[in-house]
Amino acid sequence: MLDVILNHRSIRKYKSNPISPELLNNILEAGTRASNTGNMQAYSIIVSQAKDVREKLWEVHFKQNMVLQAPVTLTFCADFNRFSQWCLQRKASPGFDNFLSFINAAIDALLASQNVAIEAEANGLGICYLGTTTYNADKIIDILKLPQGVVPVTTLVVGYPDETPGLTDRLPLNAVIHHEVYQEYSPEAIDRFFDEKDNSDFTRKLLEINNKETLAQIFTDNRYTKKDNEFFSKAYLEVIKKQGFMNQ
Amino acid sequence: MLDVILNHRSIRKYKSNPISPELLNNILEAGTRASNTGNMQAYSIIVSQAKDVREKLWEVHFKQNMVLQAPVTLTFCADFNRFSQWCLQRKASPGFDNFLSFINAAIDALLASQNVAIEAEANGLGICYLGTTTYNADKIIDILKLPQGVVPVTTLVVGYPDETPGLTDRLPLNAVIHHEVYQEYSPEAIDRFFDEKDNSDFTRKLLEINNKETLAQIFTDNRYTKKDNEFFSKAYLEVIKKQGFMNQ
Numbered sequence: 001m002l003d004v005i006l007n008h009r010s011i012r013k014y015k016s017n018p019i020s021p022e023l024l025n026n027i028l029e030a031g032t033r034a035s036n037t038g039n040m041q042a043y044s045i046i047v048s049q050a051k052d053v054r055e056k057l058w059e060v061h062f063k064q065n066m067v068l069q070a071p072v073t074l075t076f077c078a079d080f081n082r083f084s085q086w087c088l089q090r091k092a093s094p095g096f097d098n099f100l101s102f103i104n105a106a107i108d109a110l111l112a113s114q115n116v117a118i119e120a121e122a123n124g125l126g127i128c129y130l131g132t133t134t135y136n137a138d139k140i141i142d143i144l145k146l147p148q149g150v151v152p153v154t155t156l157v158v159g160y161p162d163e164t165p166g167l168t169d170r171l172p173l174n175a176v177i178h179h180e181v182y183q184e185y186s187p188e189a190i191d192r193f194f195d196e197k198d199n200s201d202f203t204r205k206l207l208e209i210n211n212k213e214t215l216a217q218i219f220t221d222n223r224y225t226k227k228d229n230e231f232f233s234k235a236y237l238e239v240i241k242k243q244g245f246m247n248q
Numbered sequence: 249m250l251d252v253i254l255n256h257r258s259i260r261k262y263k264s265n266p267i268s269p270e271l272l273n274n275i276l277e278a279g280t281r282a283s284n285t286g287n288m289q290a291y292s293i294i295v296s297q298a299k300d301v302r303e304k305l306w307e308v309h310f311k312q313n314m315v316l317q318a319p320v321t322l323t324f325c326a327d328f329n330r331f332s333q334w335c336l337q338r339k340a341s342p343g344f345d346n347f348l349s350f351i352n353a354a355i356d357a358l359l360a361s362q363n364v365a366i367e368a369e370a371n372g373l374g375i376c377y378l379g380t381t382t383y384n385a386d387k388i389i390d391i392l393k394l395p396q397g398v399v400p401v402t403t404l405v406v407g408y409p410d411e412t413p414g415l416t417d418r419l420p421l422n423a424v425i426h427h428e429v430y431q432e433y434s435p436e437a438i439d440r441f442f443d444e445k446d447n448s449d450f451t452r453k454l455l456e457i458n459n460k461e462t463l464a465q466i467f468t469d470n471r472y473t474k475k476d477n478e479f480f481s482k483a484y485l486e487v488i489k490k491q492g493f494m495n496q
Binding site for chain 2: 046079094096113144150153168176178187191198224230232234248
């Protein structure tokens with residue numbers, strides 16, 4: 001396996017060293033080489049380096065310190081604004097104000113983001129994805145002045161690592177792979193696939209700290225509650241609509 | 249830039265050579281090393297190699313020949329079925345039947361797919377993404393027997409290339425990058441950024457063949473019409489609901 005893929009870790013502590021403009025350009029250019037829908041490149045990348053902008057982003061990304069520490073924040077957006085504007089200037093009537101176009105544009109943005117992540121890591125940089133992008137998308141739109149046709153999908157913080165965490169565990173490959181068609185999971189298969197995760201030392205400590213009986217309860221009661229998921233579902237759907245992607 | 253990123257081309261003609269099980273496992277394992285939401289790995293990859301399954305997939309992917317030629321089709325699905333089943337077996341109440349969870353799971357699936365694509369190309373394989381996955385998701389669900397909590401998001405065909413196409417053009421980097429906050433595009437900026445695309449020899453031939461005045465019209469009138477986009481928007485939203493991701 002490519003070393004850069006095998007050795008990926010999310011980095012949550014960064015040195016203050018800046019990223020040179022040449023290197024930054026290089027990793028962004030790598031993003032643009034990814035596959036995209038019909039070569040429309042229906043995405044934009046907002047490169048935030050100024051302290052005041054990163055401080056505002058830090059607030060809406062649940063004040064995770066790495067957003068302040070890392071010198072660069074990259075917000076990957078689904079963007080049909082640019083392409084539609086081109087169509088209008090070329091006697092063509094764009095029809096991208098709908099959900100399928102949002103999904104296609106989000107796919108473009110995400111494939112570009114993973115290329116950027118890999119190229120960054122290949123050059124000694126560390127990265128971390130911010131899942132909070134979809135949570136507070138409305139506030140990110142205000143901070144980054146995103147116009148109609150543009151919705152933030154994910155964010156990468158990028159910088160030089162100030163920690164060397166171990167590899168994160170993964171489910172056995174067989175747990176996520178299905179041959180030919182989907183194979184339903186028997187209760188025994190679930191037990192087997194999650195055994196390592198359920199019974200690791202790390203999990204045991206986590207259960208003690210959180211005073212929970214099972215790791216799954218930490219996910220459902222603390223980290224990803226039904227209530228929060230529902231609240232942010234409504235908010236993100238509202239954002240998609242407000243930015244003009246729900247006309248179908 | 250990493251050669252594998254710089255040299256990416258989508259491959260649309262494949263040799264019939266099979267992919268060895270070891271290499272296939274390697275590229276799938278590379279997928280699992282990608283970042284994902286809270287390490288829940290909310291995705292599944294359906295590996296279709298049997299001819300009858302690939303023939304059915306070929307039908308719903310608009311009969312693109314590469315689906316029949318390439319020995320392996322990988323369908324990347326947003327999947328909260330496995331994780332929710334684990335929660336239920338661990339005295340926890342999963343709350344992932346909502347739109348935010350679908351988006352998070354789709355992000356997981358897409359980052360994994362791009363790792364698979366890069367690892368495949370690094371090993372001499374060719375790949376092509378099938379955007380048609382979101383168009384006929386309902387039919388893919390039937391073919392691959394996807395249960396509640398599972399939605400197809402993208403597909404890769406993978407095999408040994410039987411063509412060596414040139415690099416595809418991209419917009420200048422400045423067209424997709426914004427510094428600090430989003431910069432609106434002036435009409436002149438759009439003209440400048442799309443100049444190469446508008447005026448290439450390839451575009452000129454395309455305009456002749458399609459009897460159109462501008463390239464943009466080929467996108468809006470032939471390839472991605474408002475009518476089709478709206479039809480498939482409704483269909484995909486319906487699929488997301490039917491698979492249980494619209495309870496918020």
